[in-house]
Amino acid sequence: MSEPNQALPDHNLDDYRLLRVIGRGGQAVVYEAEQISLRRRVALKILQITADSDVVSSRVLARETDALVRAKHPGIAEIYGTGLTPDGRPYLAMELIEGMTLAAHIRAHPVEGGLPRIELRERLRMMMQICEAVSCAHQRGVIHCDLKPQNIMVARDPVVSSDALVKVLDFGLARVAARAGQTVSLDKGHLRGTIAYMSPEQSAGTADTADVRTDVYALGVILYELMTGALPYALSEASITQAVLIIQETHPAPLSKFWTEHRLPVDLEIIIGKALEKDPGRRYQSALDLGEDLRRFMDGQPILARAPSTTYQLRKLAGRHKVPLLMGSALLVLFVVFAIYTSVQNARLNRESRRANEEASTAETVSDFLVGMFDVNKPSISMGREVTARELLEDGSRKIESLQVSPPVKARLLYTIGTAFASLGSHERADRAFESALAIQRSSTSPPSLAAAATIEQMAIVARSARKITRADSLLQEALSIRLRLAGSGSVEVAESLHDLGGLRLVQKRFAEAESLLAMAADIRQSKLGPLNIDLAKTLSNLSMANSGLDRDAKAESLLLRSIDIKRATVGEDHIDTAKGYHNLAQRYSDDKRFTEAELYFRKAIAIKERALGDRHPDLGTSLNGLALVYHQTGRHAAAESLYLRNIAIEEHNRGVEDPSLAPALSNLAKLRKLQGRPEEAIALWERCVVLSETGGSSEDTRLSSWLMELDAVYRDTRRFREEEATLVKAIAVQARLFGIDSERVRKTQTMLEAAREAR
Structure with missing residues (x-):
């Protein structure tokens, strides 16, 4: 609670600006303060000085600092830093909790x-x-x-x-x-x-x-x-x-x-x-x-x-399953009910035992197969050299075709192989494995099963990663429909579909829809999985991006920090999911022009991804590109160039040199080349962007219009008016399809075209 009559110190403390008193205890006064460098509100605790308490109070603060640093948890107020006031009083900066x-x-x-x-x-x-x-x-x-x-x-x-x-x-x-x-x-x-x-x-x-x-x-x-x-x-x-x-x-x-x-x-x-x-x-x-x-x-x-007496256990069973049991003096009724319960339980256990045996058998078959895949001593595989993960997966895919196992087992194997290919960024091979698994699942069960829905969901994720947005949308809608019918609206399966569909809406920049879907997913996941769960953390991270897209910056940052806290507490500091959280936080800081913090968290993300994924994974490339943009915008051009080139190499390795999704990375490098006074290289890169978009079926993409206009600017700067004219004609055609022939954008481009013709 604020205490207006308590005077604020007439100075700032290091990086903190004191705003108001929010509490007082026997040993300290607590202020709301602003941490100037990070532009965030904090709680600042300054120890009280009395004639005989200085040593004790300092010791108290030291214990508090040590405790908070070591006890990181979303349910414990986070510590940010410590220091001394000009008159020697210790202070502690910590998380400011609203409530x-x-x-x-x-x-x-x-x-x-x-x-x-x-x-x-x-x-x-x-x-x-x-x-x-x-x-x-x-x-x-x-x-x-x-x-x-x-x-x-x-x-x-x-x-x-x-x-x-x-x-x-x-x-x-x-x-x-x-x-x-x-x-x-x-x-x-x-x-x-x-x-x-x-x-x-x-x-x-x-x-x-x-x-x-x-x-x-x-x-x-x-x-x-x-x-x-x-x-x-x-x-x-x-x-x-x-x-x-x-x-x-x-x-x-x-x-x-x-x-x-x-x-x-x-x-x-x-x-x-x-x-x-x-x-x-x-x-x-x-x-x-x-x-x-x-x-x-x-x-x-x-x-x-x-003590778990039989009577007590039966009463709890009755409470859970709503079975009306008459308790009391009728002991015979108790024994009869207990006998019935035992019989029903035995029957249920027998059914569950059979199901468990089937699942165990399937799991054992899958496990044995995967272990066999990693027998790299076979000359047909190794040829005396180091074997890559992709080669092992390719060999495993060939073996599955001739494997004599039940359809559910084969589908599970194909699903597992597909997931592994997807984790390596091999989208085409992952999609083929999932398609084969789904064909088996659809022929084995009618109507579609939850297993089929899971496969469809993975196919959608692969399609989204490959920038096939329309296909991803259709698949996610299909998976959600199956899960709603079979698992119910409050199930974790439905939460997964809502999460993935919300993520796709983020890619489509449909932020209001994304926020609604992700909020529902978070609601279910928190209810079913608890407040400390990695899946909830992932949803909160996406929900943060949706709120950012809706210009709710404070809420977006709060959600993202909470997501990272959960990831640290559940999977640890060095996990790939924590790295993704750091990447998203870095991206947020970069968008806000907070480049020092952005660089710090991009570096954290890159270090974890390099250890966990290797040096050619697409996720690593994404973070390298983010850090390159920070260097680019802060004038460190040589460092930016190195990272841009590294990201392009990763993209080409995973997608091929003719994939349209390469274009954004090439455009970033082109902008740097232009800034460095290397226009010919910039022109070559933007021309490649245009070709990739046109040949890859992305001619309706707004980015194609942007790249044509970037190309026009370089042609104009280098007085190549004939090329500029041809580029502007093409840009007008694209913009007319996208925005309409009477749009303001088309009118501006037509004016530029007339100027280019006059200059020529």
């Missing part, structure tokens, strides 16, 4: 007689996010030691407006273990933290150690407060000494005291009770365990905090 604290959220939504089902599930989802973030910190040796609703921010998901996102703040009391599993000493004799959320061992202030179970207890208090709107102990009138005794000696008020109008789930009371156990050995042993039991409760499964 309200969890404490304010609880106050704004009071618990009146309990919680209806929808609100209960929303609060439990928030709690599971908190557990996930704290668990991530624990796995990196970080213990928070001051978890409370005031240190947790709640914001609405920018994609799914009904879902809340949480961010854990203020690791000022964090203890960083020197090695995994090590407990960490508390500051003896000091009560650091907020006493209402302290565990019994922490509240004593003289405990020798604290471990992750200290945070588990605080999570239990937060969960209790979320469910009741109150604290487990009445401490408001108690002295510090009395509060410590209450926490250590008394039991929490029963939740049923607050749930007078709604039925209190017994399992939920058990979960909270276990988290609040006074003996650390009887609590959940980690935040992960607490979050897992909450998930089991949400899914209607038996929780782990209670």
Whole structure:
């Protein structure tokens, strides 16, 4: 909350401009600030100075910095940097979270007689996010030691407006273990933290150690407060000494005291009770365990905090499957139902066993075949030389044709081969493999199956990569139709089709449609797969581009940064998906003329892609071209030329020298040649662009008009008016088809044509 009466320092701090006070604690004042070089808003925490707290406060900040750097997670506020004020006070710059604290959220939504089902599930989802973030910190040796609703921010998901996102703040009391599993000493004799959320061992202030179970207890208090709107102990009138005794000696008020109008789930009371156990050995042993039991409760499964009796397990089964069971004294009915259930389960298990055996057999056949493919010692393959991945795949494709296996197995093999070809950028070979797989799938099943839909989806992706946009659109629509019919509108399969169709709309620059499709895909993926999932991250990245196309720059950057955070947390820093995130972020910065940041992230993307994909992959070429454009626009022409040439070589290797998709890369180099005063080379490159477009069936592309006009400008600069005249005549014909004979663009080009004729 802003404090207008708190004067701002009369100076900036290094790269930060202070804007307003947004909070004050016992050890620090927090400001909203602008990081000038990156043009972003941050939260800047400056430590308070008192006569006897400087050393302690500095140590607190050092711990907080270390903790945040090591505990990177989308649910933990990110640290950006640290420094000292001119008068020697330490400060910390961190992520600025828009929203309200969890404490304010609880106050704004009071618990009146309990919680209806929808609100209960929303609060439990928030709690599971908190557990996930704290668990991530624990796995990196970080213990928070001051978890409370005031240190947790709640914001609405920018994609799914009904879902809340949480961010854990203020690791000022964090203890960083020197090695995994090590407990960490508390500051003896000091009560650091907020006493209402302290565990019994922490509240004593003289405990020798604290471990992750200290945070588990605080999570239990937060969960209790979320469910009741109150604290487990009445401490408001108690002295510090009395509060410590209450926490250590008394039991929490029963939740049923607050749930007078709604039925209190017994399992939920058990979960909270276990988290609040006074003996650390009887609590959940980690935040992960607490979050897992909450998930089991949400899914209607038996929780782990209670002994799984037969009666209890049957009751949970009944709750999940809506089977009306009469529980109570009729024990015979219980046994009959149990017998029926066992019989049904056995039948189901037999069916699933047969299906599993079939799938296992298929998987084993596919696995054996792929292993055999990599037997490069065969003279017929290796000929005493190093064998390439493409050669292995070509050899495998030939073998599949004569392989004596069932149609589903052959289709799976062809699908796998096609996917491998696609990953190497061999679009034509990938498409042939997918076509063969689809032919088998269509002849084996009627109507089309989900397996056929997956193959069609991959064919669409290959078509899009090969710039065959119309074909890609048709295939994606077909795959989506099949998946809607067979899997349902809320399925992960439909989410995949929505994601890919949204991606195609981005290529077509139909940004409003893309935003709608991708928002639906993100909604499904977050609901089905959770907030930390690589597929969700990919959708958020594309959704960012859609918002950028709609000039929603702040939202676009927020979505993209969230996507990268998820990728780092799930697949790691060196994964190709993280590299793609870096590329997209670099492209965004380049479009905004933020060339320093663009160069940094293009370099990150290139380094990862070179390691993961090799030096000839099309995805690498895309990032090389992006970095070349940065060099081009910042006057580093030699570096730009080198990267342009490298990208063109990659494009020619993967697509051939006559592929129309080469033209944009050639045009970039042509612009550089013109700038370098090498007009003849620029003319040759743009003439090649025109030929590629015309012979490759791209004569309706607006880029052809652009290249003709670029060519015209060089002819005019070099006073080659005859060539200029011929080029302008051709440009008018193209523009008339694209924009209409009476368009402003055609009129301007006709004026230029008249001037060229007069000059000649």
